[in-house]
Amino acid sequence: MKLRGLRRTWSFSSVRLRLLVGLAALLVCGLTASAVISAFLLEDFLDRRYENTLETSADRFKEVIERGPQTADADQLGTLLGPPLGLVVVGEDDKVLLSTGSASVAAGAVTELSSTVPAGTVVRYDGHDEQPGLAAIRVPSPGLTVDRGPGQGVLAPAALVLTIDTSVDDITISALIKRQVALVGGALLLLLGLAVLVLRLGLRPLARMARTADAIAEGHLTERLPTTRNGSEAGRLAEAVNRAFDAQARAEATVRSLAADTSHELRTPLSTISGWLDLHRQGGISGPALETALEHIENEVGRMRLLVEDLALLARLDAGRPVEQQDVDLTGLAAGVVEDAQIIYPRRGITMSPAPSAPVVGDAHRLQQVVRNLVGNAVQHTPARTAVQVDIVRDRDAVHLRVVDNGPGISPQDLPRVFERFWRAEASRSRAYGGSGLGLAIVEAIVHAHHGQVHVRSEVGVGTTVTIRLPHAPRES
Template sequence: MRERLRDIPLAGRLVIAFVGLLTLGLTTGTLAMTLILQFRLYSQVDDQLRSSAAILADAALEEIAGDRDSTALPSDYYVVVQGRLLDSQVLALPSTVDEYGAPDLGRYSFPLSSLEDPTPTTVPNSEGGPLWRVITIPVYERTSGAVAGSMTIGLPLKGVSQTMSAFLSRVLLVDTAIVLLGAVLAYLLVHRSLRPLREIEATAGAIAAGDLSQRIPPGPTSTEVGSLAHSLNVMLTTIENSFAAQRASEERMRRFVSDASHELRTPLATVRGYGELYRLGGIPEGELPGAMQRIESEANRMASLVADMLQLARLDEGRPLDLGAVELTHLAADAAANLRVLDPTRPVQVVGLTTTRAPRVIAFADEERVRQILSNLTENALTHTPAGTPVEFAVGSDGPFAVLEVRDHGPGVSPEDAAHIFGRFFRVDTSRSRASGGTGLGLAIVAAVAAAHGGSASAAETPGGGLTIRVTLPAGED
């Protein structure tokens, strides 16, 4: 039975449950009304018997004494007189017996009731017809007042049966109409109420087919279905974003591997070429030191590329940072000193964002990672600007962020290139970068380190010409 119920759709089960409860309620109400009506009709018959008992008793005694004709008795009554001083007689009109039959008094014990408050009893019909309601009262001698016998007076319950039958037929007809109407209304209401669930089912099917952009039509969150739709939409958005992030990560990884393979192919080909040339004896003795220097240079370039790739991989993994208070002004001064050593011809300054004197700026950051940012930006300015080009290291604050800028006054980059300058393996001048040994990952590492701190990296044109790299980091306290 349970398995069959499980096979029925939810809408069908709800309609069946509603119709079942409605039927149970109507059946209970009909039964209660039937019992109440039957009690009231029986009470009316009992009142009629009680009110007419004394009159019927006198009329029956007069008929027995020959003083009255039996036709004087009420037509529907059936009277049985019996006793030690009275001859047992049945007083009833033939038309009454023909229409209603006679009460079956074979098992009736004829209990005497007081004349003032007789107790009625229901007995069967001797001919299988309608039931009879009877009472038995004592009969007294007129002269002595002694009990001479008993008189049983009965009324047929045919009228009660007919009334009950008519009532039940009409009530059952109304109940049936109510149940049918309730079933139709329940189906319509359930079908309408479950429409959001069908929409959820259709959306789930579309999502299962691969369309993660599908959403369930929203509804009032005060309802169970509306709350479910809202929760599912939030979950679907999260899943779609997760899949999008995964696809983007996979795309970045494929592009990264492709670019890394391409970048490693040139130095590997150079090393392999020199190795084969040396094995074949194609390198003169006097050119051997230069060939070895070239192999060493390409090996260093590969080592630098692998180190940068490893650094980016660690940043992508989200490894924890050693955060603390870092004085950006001091680190900027160290980077400026390093640049002066690398290119003494360059004018190098440490300034404020809007002033010529650098303020004391504290960032909440990992000091080693900040030094790496400055090292990469210094190398970028040194590599991509002519010798003697001025460079400024600017520090300051912008709301909750500490700001570090490296400004050069070189040729700069176009707006199109500036939009991609932090991309991995991106080069404005590919040939010149490779010749200078750049990997194309320096600015990508800068952006990744800034993002790991909750900051950002951006590129803009330096006033008067050149490139400004701006890095924001969370501000700190001493």
């Protein structure tokens, strides 16, 4: 149980927590970028509005000044350019003669700043201490006089500096940023809560898979991960894992079956040997009968040795050990096997059709074992008068060797099992000939080790054809 809890904690850390952290990072970046862009756009909009206001006011003043000498009342100018606008009347040498409205608190600084750029250019004064931020524009005023009222005299300014107070909008932008920060925090918490819920629902199939995997690990081998038909990633993962579990179950069943079949095959010769030895110890064998008993024991030992050698060969081939690579003439090799079979079974019609040389690359001894097993199977599992024909055909890509018999054939339900180890369609007939049920399994393993294919075609009452296909030997350049 501790291991299960540890695995689930790590699963949460590696999947849910990482997804949540990644989503949180994306949300923070997205919401922050949205807030920054909004504040930037608002500030840019307000800046443009200030500039447009100042430029429009400056154009009106220019238009009035260009009409000729003009006299303006100072009080009227102050009223006309009230907050957030302001005016600085500038004399010679940029001396401040009069200031009204928003320009009063920083008239000198604004005048000095506006003198550093061409007339008609908007400049900005950021302000400091208690002074507000200002935007200003300078307008030359030749011929303009400003009447300050009775007893105040008349001013002849060299230029006018129009200003507008930007501090109010700066406060607005600051308040907007603060509110956006609060909204970003609230939205982040809300979205993360929803993300936790969505992840919990979305990863629920993985949690069910984990519980099922735990059940399988505890010994419930028939359990399988829940699957869906919606084509989701979790569904495809479950199907793939289920296929892996099925393959493992088949492999384990094969191992158990192999162990059972091997023990069964060894039990018969061991029982025979044990029986003869018991009979000998009881004094039931003497004289010529002892030779007979030893002969039987030797035959059974030979059967066990052959079985062990076949199993060892299959184990080596299953492990993927490479076979020898040498030039082999499959036609000559098959002809030698057919000649041996004709001597061993003189009453059987075993023949080979004339064939050209068929060069392949591989282990001559193993390929000879393939042909012997095929011919031997055809002889052992067919009636006495059944003919066996060996053919070799070459095409552009490969060499095809066929062993054909006109025996009773193999039933369709048995045909897919012919390469299974220890499987026999007729167990009694196989054992009568000393077969172990490994012949075709060895054939398949050897052919696959030579990068070839083997195929069986059979029809009941017509006969059976086993075909192996091996690649050509590469031509010498």
